[in-house]
Amino acid sequence: EAIEKGGYDHFMIKEIHEQPNTIRDCLRGRLDVEAGRITLGGIREYAANLNNTDRIVFVACGTSWHAGLVAEYVFEELCRVPVEVEYASEFRYRNPVIREGDVIFAVSQSGETADTLVAIEGAKEKGAIIFGICNVVGSSIPRASHEGVYTHAGPEIGVASTKAFTAQLTVLTLIALKSAHERGTIDDKRFRELLAELYRIPEKVKQALDMDEHIRKIAGKYKDAHSFLFLGRRYGFPVALEGALKLKEISYIHAEGYPAAEMKHGHIALVDENLPSVFIATRDSSYEKIVSNIQEIKARGGKVIAVVSEGDDVIPQMADDVIEVPETDELLMPMVSVIPLQLLSYHIGTMKGYNVDQPRNLAKSVTVE
Numbered sequence: 001e002a003i004e005k006g007g008y009d010h011f012m013i014k015e016i017h018e019q020p021n022t023i024r025d026c027l028r029g030r031l032d033v034e035a036g037r038i039t040l041g042g043i044r045e046y047a048a049n050l051n052n053t054d055r056i057v058f059v060a061c062g063t064s065w066h067a068g069l070v071a072e073y074v075f076e077e078l079c080r081v082p083v084e085v086e087y088a089s090e091f092r093y094r095n096p097v098i099r100e101g102d103v104i105f106a107v108s109q110s111g112e113t114a115d116t117l118v119a120i121e122g123a124k125e126k127g128a129i130i131f132g133i134c135n136v137v138g139s140s141i142p143r144a145s146h147e148g149v150y151t152h153a154g155p156e157i158g159v160a161s162t163k164a165f166t167a168q169l170t171v172l173t174l175i176a177l178k179s180a181h182e183r184g185t186i187d188d189k190r191f192r193e194l195l196a197e198l199y200r201i202p203e204k205v206k207q208a209l210d211m212d213e214h215i216r217k218i219a220g221k222y223k224d225a226h227s228f229l230f231l232g233r234r235y236g237f238p239v240a241l242e243g244a245l246k247l248k249e250i251s252y253i254h255a256e257g258y259p260a261a262e263m264k265h266g267h268i269a270l271v272d273e274n275l276p277s278v279f280i281a282t283r284d285s286s287y288e289k290i291v292s293n294i295q296e297i298k299a300r301g302g303k304v305i306a307v308v309s310e311g312d313d314v315i316p317q318m319a320d321d322v323i324e325v326p327e328t329d330e331l332l333m334p335m336v337s338v339i340p341l342q343l344l345s346y347h348i349g350t351m352k353g354y355n356v357d358q359p360r361n362l363a364k365s366v367t368v369e
């Protein structure tokens with residue numbers, strides 16, 4: 001096992017650090033920046049269904065559901081098609097409206113999550129076209145799907161998903177970009193710009209990983225808090241949800257992810273000096289707004305840890321702690337901004353002496369209801 005961990009103390013931290021490579025593997029053979037081309041062998045026969053549909057539904061659980069939420073923003077932005085993101089367990093039981101030809105993406109690391117599998121089987125019977133976005137080759141969900149794309153992140157042993165998440169985001173972004181190009185909803189310049197930027201993501205993830213030691217110190221400062229808030233807007237919102245989930249899973253600390261603006265409608269009542277708020281506050285189109293949200297928390301005595309873009313000189317003056325990540329297009333930022341949150345939960349979990357690879361009560365793959 002020590003050999004399998006490749007010199008790391010845990011699979012989780014090994015897998016976190018593997019992400020520049022797993023994202024690169026995921027792009028290999030699919031992204032050709034020079035030619036301005038995306039090739040996806042897994043979506044051929046049903047590509048026209050994807051490009052012509054007037055509605056896309058993502059069905060998933062856990063971290064994969066968060067990948068679906070990021071994809072919602074990406075697909076709506078690029079393909080101008082309405083998207084819904086559903087918890088598989090709700091979708092399968094609530095008699096959802098499914099029409100012949102509707103496109104459903106099932107996102108699942110293991111490809112074996114029972115709720116996701118049964119949800120797509122039911123939708124398929126009603127005539128939906130299913131695309132499986134899975135990591136484990138030959139697993140049940142890809143077999144039950146019409147077509148799909150594998151995430152090629154390699155085996156993920158840590159129960160809490162890390163590298164599978166960024167691989168899912170990579171694949172879903174590739175699919176959205178390709179479909180937008182074929183639909184004609186993205187101009188050539190923006191398309192090429194995003195391809196070039198996607199190619200640079202592994203390097204930017206690597207730079208985010210270089211903050212590991214700094215994040216470990218921050219973890220030491222906040223590890224005894226009983227509760228955390230994670231706040232973000234737009235592309236930062238699903239990342240906030242994922243940061244909160246990671247912390248709950250790994251360190252058994254209560255945490256909630258929330259859209260930063262929505263905190264006024266309840267969460268702000270909880271804020272005091274004992275409740276740290278983690279902001280995903282990178283420079284993007286909602287930056288000014290999130291700066292005001294940080295001020296609102298500070299004005300109530302709350303502690304703020306902010307994930308910011310490199311060189312930000314505004315937020316460091318108000319936040320208690322900042323973690324810098326390199327800039328990228330806001331559409332691709334979740335792949336970079338989630339990294340510090342994975343590291344934060346890892347370090348808090350290990351400092352508390354927990355088994356981060358196998359947290360209590362959780363399973364890698366939930367194959368029963």
Ligand code: G6P
Pocket residue numbers: 061062063064107108109110111112113116159160161362363364365366
């Ligand atoms: C379990 C795992 C999570 C995972 C979720 C969905 O709860 O502990 O890490 O995100 O299942 O799994 P899937 O294999 O469908 O992505």
